[in-house]
Amino acid sequence: METIIRERNLWPTTGLNAQCEGFKCELNRTDCCCRRLLFSQPDFTSQKSHLEEYITSRGHTCDFYPKFHCELNFIEQYWGAANFRYRTSQRTCDMDAMERNVLSCLDDVPLLQIQRYANRSARFISTYVQGLTGGEAAWANRQYHGHRTLPPSMILEVKEALRKA
């Protein structure tokens, strides 16, 4: 780290520790330790992950879902349905049988059910985009589960209904 920082003429005459104790850097400081100094360099902050670089190099868009929001990712719901089938299926005694069982459970989830998961995620995205909070979005999703997205008039209805409740 010191070599890289010296190459950039950023090494202070007083020197720098490799990192702050317990990785607890002072808030808003970028020069407290080697680690923080390097992490705040533009070429480090703009570096994409290997996965993201690979995906975009193949001409695809790489978009990450926010952490802890599985309701936005219908694949999580599909995976949950396949996982349920796997847990309730007969036990297997070898790897080949287990692999066949996993594939069978994945194939067992009907396409219509997967499309419903996709619609559910689309509704959540739509409600978040229109300004509903997590609880409001969940309520709206139960109320209007027949719609792919919620038109703004329905968002107003949701806000009005939740205000009265």
Ligand SMILES: [Zn+2]
């Ligand atoms: Zn630090």
